[in-house]
Amino acid sequence: MAILALPKLKFLAFTLIFMARLCCYTGYAQVVPGQMVAKALLCLNNKIIYSGCDEAYRLTQSGNLNVPPEATELFCNGPCLAETRLALSCINDVISDFLFYNKATVRDINYALSAGCSSTRQRGDFNVARYINGETSSASSLPNLIGFYALALFIWWWILLL
Structure with a gap:
């Protein structure tokens, strides 16, 4: 059971780091x-x-x-x-x-x-x-995409946990 949990924890950590980088992004592309x-x-x-x-x-x-x-x-x-x-x-x-x-x-x-x-x-x-x-500029639309991708990653992560 611990062997199965380890990849999920790695994926969770990766997902959280990725979302934090996206959500904390400010400025222009x-x-x-x-x-x-x-x-x-x-x-x-x-x-x-x-x-x-x-x-x-x-x-x-x-x-x-x-x-x-x-x-x-x-x-x-x-x-x-x-x-x-x-x-x-x-x-x-x-x-x-x-x-x-x-x-x-x-x-x-x-x-x-x-x-x-x-x-x-x-x-x-x-x-x-x-x-x-x-x-x-077109760079101002980036935060809208960030929210979409963050939500998609969260849903994907949730499905993998189930």
């Missing part, structure tokens, strides 16, 4: 070194990318587009829109899941650009915060 963040932020200060857009209307490191409604035509029909999209592409090429200080992603800012320069009633509204939906 991918760690981004500081040099990569600095390189991505250089895209916003690149004189080749941002050469024709007025500095007041440029995308900031905080993730804001400070375009007043009266400057919408100048922003959307001038060099600013294209240069901002180039800066976002540059950032995305450096770090695909980059987060600005306001937790906006490149996708969120692209949505704000599209809405602000659209022909709809949202034209002139470059409020990036409107497009930040709480889940700022």
Whole structure:
């Protein structure tokens, strides 16, 4: 009987350690070194990318587009829109899941650009915060998977004990 209990105890210990590691996990699935963040932020200060857009209307490191409604035509029909999209592409090429200080992603800012320069009633509204939906990256969905896998392991462990 003791011989049969030993593998079950080993499995129980393994399961508990595995669940503890999963449940105690915090942070993002991918760690981004500081040099990569600095390189991505250089895209916003690149004189080749941002050469024709007025500095007041440029995308900031905080993730804001400070375009007043009266400057919408100048922003959307001038060099600013294209240069901002180039800066976002540059950032995305450096770090695909980059987060600005306001937790906006490149996708969120692209949505704000599209809405602000659209022909709809949202034209002139470059409020990036409107497009930040709480889940700022795919890494934030990891804790939901952890709970699922922890429950599955617990059920599997319980079945093996019976």
